[in-house]
Amino acid sequence: MIKVAVCGAAGRMGQRIIVAVKEAGCQISGALERPGHEQIGQDAGVIAGCGPLGVAITDDLNAVVEGCDVLIDFTTPKVSLKNLEVCSLKKKSIVIGSTGFTPEERALAAELAREIPAVLAPNMSVGVNVCFKVLKDVATILGDDFDVEIVELHHNKKKDSPSGTAVRMGEVVAEALGRDYNKVANYHREGICGERTKEEIGMQTVRGGDIVGEHTVYFIGQGERIEISHRAMTRDMFSRGSARAAKWVVGQKPGLYDMQDVLGLK
Ligand SMILES: NC(=O)C1=CN([C@@H]2O[C@H](COP(=O)(O)OP(=O)(O)OC[C@H]3O[C@@H](n4cnc5c(N)ncnc54)[C@H](O)[C@@H]3O)[C@@H](O)[C@H]2O)C=CC1
Numbered sequence: 001m002i003k004v005a006v007c008g009a010a011g012r013m014g015q016r017i018i019v020a021v022k023e024a025g026c027q028i029s030g031a032l033e034r035p036g037h038e039q040i041g042q043d044a045g046v047i048a049g050c051g052p053l054g055v056a057i058t059d060d061l062n063a064v065v066e067g068c069d070v071l072i073d074f075t076t077p078k079v080s081l082k083n084l085e086v087c088s089l090k091k092k093s094i095v096i097g098s099t100g101f102t103p104e105e106r107a108l109a110a111e112l113a114r115e116i117p118a119v120l121a122p123n124m125s126v127g128v129n130v131c132f133k134v135l136k137d138v139a140t141i142l143g144d145d146f147d148v149e150i151v152e153l154h155h156n157k158k159k160d161s162p163s164g165t166a167v168r169m170g171e172v173v174a175e176a177l178g179r180d181y182n183k184v185a186n187y188h189r190e191g192i193c194g195e196r197t198k199e200e201i202g203m204q205t206v207r208g209g210d211i212v213g214e215h216t217v218y219f220i221g222q223g224e225r226i227e228i229s230h231r232a233m234t235r236d237m238f239s240r241g242s243a244r245a246a247k248w249v250v251g252q253k254p255g256l257y258d259m260q261d262v263l264g265l266k
């Protein structure tokens with residue numbers, strides 16, 4: 001049985017991941033939280049609502065990584081990079097769902113994953129990963145005649161903007177159109193900001209209430225518009241996806257993978 005540890009165990013995603021990992025037939029071997037977290041010492045299964053697991057939440061990263069085959073980490077980029085470093089030293093696999101990585105942090109993640117198999121993906125759902133595939137085709141077919149705008153909606157506790165999924169959608173479309181996402185992404189329009197350029201990809205963010213996550217890519221032409229939308233109704237397909245990634249990544253060759261690799265969509 002694969003031994004899975006969860007980092008960010010008391011978080012919105014961490015709790016659902018503990019349930020999904022258990023349902024996927026894996027053993028929860030450890031549960032990590034930040035030093036000083038009020039639920040340290042409590043049973044991770046009780047906190048997640050799936051009954052006692054006999055695994056106390058701890059902040060001892062080295063011990064937890066030592067005791068697992070794979071660490072699932074849904075926290076923040078800085079914490080994830082530290083976890084990746086420790087997993088690399090101890091030759092353990094890792095699945096990272098945190099979002100908000102800068103291009104430099106992503107490059108560092110690829111460097112740190114040279115010795116171990118690692119999955120880093122901004123969205124673990126099957127639906128969003130199918131959207132990534134479809135978006136590439138749609139952008140390639142439509143070419144430069146359609147303006148591209150991306151809108152994402154999330155809950156009011158989300159810390160990063162735009163979402164990792166929206167950024168990846170922008171990158172997929174930009175690459176299909178032969179553009180550099182970091183040059184053409186437009187995050188802000190205000191005042192007399194001038195006409196829209198042909199190349200830019202508008203990135204808009206909405207935050208409020210308990211929205212789990214919604215993404216729409218608009219391809220806007222003359223007299224017609226295509227919208228490719230994904231709406232997450234619960235966090236469960238993210239957590240099931242991360243359990244699936246954890247089972248997949250153990251035993252892969254070292255390197256940085258994403259959810260499209262896990263799902264065989266490449
Ligand atoms: N890839 C995907 O499919 C998805 C990714 N996410 C991303 O996952 C991340 C977490 O999201 P949520 O669970 O909503 O946030 P959250 O804030 O509810 O949970 C994060 C948890 O990490 C803990 N944490 C912080 N520092 C830590 C440390 N040093 N060691 C151990 N634990 C630490 C926090 O105390 C907190 O409990 C975000 O970046 C979010 O964008 C969220 C949903 C799906």
Ligand SMILES: O=C(O)C1=N[C@H](C(=O)O)C[C@H](O)C1
Pocket residue numbers: 099122123154158159162163164165166212213214232
């Ligand atoms: O923070 C969230 O909640 C989510 N974050 C991910 C992202 O930034 O893309 C995925 C999902 O939309 C939920």
